[in-house]
Amino acid sequence: MIRDFLVFAALLLLVSCSPSSDTKMDESQWADIEAIAADAETVPDPGRMPESRVPTSGPAVGEEFAPFFQRLEAMKAVEREAGxxxxxxxxxxxxxxxxxxxxxxxxxxxxxxxxxxxxxxxxxxxxxxxxxxxxxxxxxxxxxxxxxxxxxxxxxxxxxxxxxxxxxASVAQAGNRLSGERIQLWVRDDRRMICEPNALLEISGDSALELEGVEGGAELDTEIRSDRAVYDEAQGVAELVGNVRVRDPRAAMNCDRVRLFLKDEHEIDWIEAVGGVIIQSDDRRALAGRALYHADEGKFTLEDEPKVKQGLNVMTGDRILFWHENRRLLCEPNARVLLYLDEETKAKFLKDLDE
Missing domain, CATH: 2.60.450.10 (Lipopolysaccharide (LPS) transport protein A like domain)
Structure with a gap:
């Protein structure tokens, strides 16, 4: 049994995968190891070892193990093979x-x-x-x-x-990084990740949100924080739930839940945000029960009692679309706009009416 064990140990202790010109053990080297394993005087009966353990380093190693470990040192240059x-x-x-x-x-x-x-x-x-x-x-x-x-x-x-x-805990892939107190992931066919609590998703470089039609870059990273994050790599979908906060140099968004749909290159394709959606960008503030963002178009679609407030003006309707790049809004159907004129514009308007 001790011989079988030593051969088993020798197989496990292929302890280096650095390249070497001599990458394989020849038959004479294996024969030497087997001879050492069969020599009762060189390797004592394991029954006399405490707890059936064989120490492989430290002061407990006696001279009787020296020949065996010399051969193990020679095996360090052996490259790892498949499996x-x-x-x-x-x-x-x-x-x-x-x-x-x-x-x-x-x-x-x-x-x-x-x-x-x-x-x-x-x-x-x-x-x-x-x-x-x-x-x-x-x-x-x-x-x-x-x-x-x-x-x-x-x-x-x-x-x-x-x-x-x-x-x-953190997992980084293709310029994006997910971190939190605990991450569970499956590395086989399922290819899923679950991060909770205090999940943080960082999307950097070309993957960053194009909220204003500005070219992506390292200085335009997007951060999304939530109570829980689930990423399904097979489906290319990431879902963040609970106190979701999206922060970007060009805009900020708060909501209850976000789903990110990713392209094959792990870049954002489109986003769905639901539950108390609030979007703030420059002097524009948008409210809605549901919001969609299409990255390629740089377009937001607001639904479920949407409102857009800019300065003192407010726009409402069944659905509001707006583009950051050209600062254009489209509201339909049942559009309604409340305009609050400044004093100068109001005075001119009243004067024009009198004339």
Missing amino acids: ETLLSGRGLTLDYDLRSIMLNERVVVQDDEGRLTADALIGRFSVSNTVEFIEAEGRVTLVSSNRTATADHVIYNHHSGFVKLEGR
Whole structure:
């Protein structure tokens, strides 16, 4: 059994994925490791080890383990192949009965789905040596495809593809960033994210809202805060619920709920806002029960008792459309406009009537 364990440990401890000219173990190197594993004098009976644990670093490592770990050091140059998981850390403890591993200091885990780094990690493996569960703590960073996630504490279920990030959690993708106290995400077919409480969605660069027909840029970032945010990557829809506050250098909006429909490039296509919608831009203030914004046109459509107030003037109707770029409004049907003239205009108007 000890021989099987040592071979299992050797497979797990492929601890580096840096390129090397000698990327494969030749048969003689494997033969040397197997010979060490079979030598009872070199590797003592695990029954004499406390708690059936084999320490792999620190003062507890005796001289009898030196030949084995010398060979493990030689394996660091072996590249990871498809389907394999590489793990590394300054300290490592492996429990071969429970099929669990503990790593600390400069922890790195690399597999087909991405890379994880942390200060400490506990993992569990199946009988086929595939990762089942990982819990990481301390400056955790996960990088997968074009997505980067960070948190103080992370739990990862490999079987379901479920990841929970807690404590200063954030996920960044294609120039956009979602952050909050806790984020749950699914990295397989479902591809969803749930962030709560205190969700913050930052949309930067070309993805920023074109509220006034101004070219996008880093200085025109848009921030959306809410109690809860749900992002469905498959559908390209993000929904923010509860005390929604949209802030942009060109406008601000408050409402109860917002749905953002994104293009394939993760840029905003159109937005739906419902529930006590208030939009403020320059000297214009709009109120409505529902508002739609189409990014390509830079157009707002206000419905459900809409009102637009500019200065002392107020416009109401069944539906109001307005464009920021050319400051044009269209109200129909049942349009009504209340005009409050300043004193100079009013005096001129009365004078014209007398003439």
